Amino acid sequence: MSTYDLAKVVVFSILIILGLVMVIAPKACTKKENRDNPEEVSRVRKAGFFEIGCGVILIVLNFVF
Numbered sequence: 001m002s003t004y005d006l007a008k009v010v011v012f013s014i015l016i017i018l019g020l021v022m023v024i025a026p027k028a029c030t031k032k033e034n035r036d037n038p039e040e041v042s043r044v045r046k047a048g049f050f051e052i053g054c055g056v057i058l059i060v061l062n063f064v065f
Contacts, residue, residue: 008062016055022048 022029026044034040 005062009059012055012058012062015058016052019048019051019053019055022051 022044026041026048027035029044029048030037030040
């Protein structure tokens with residue numbers, strides 16, 4: 001594995017970790033004025049799932065191709 005491939009895996013892993021934080025603690029990832037709004041918290045949680053999915057897909061594609 002080259003240094004470039006390793007760098008891609010690190011970046012994709014950071015994307016997954018960021019998504020996990022957004023799913024586990026969505027209130028901590030929203031603006032202070034929007035933390036009481038359940039719709040905004042739900043939107044942040046959905047964005048976290050999207051980021052996790054993108055990170056997993058990118059890592060799989062990195063190893064397949």
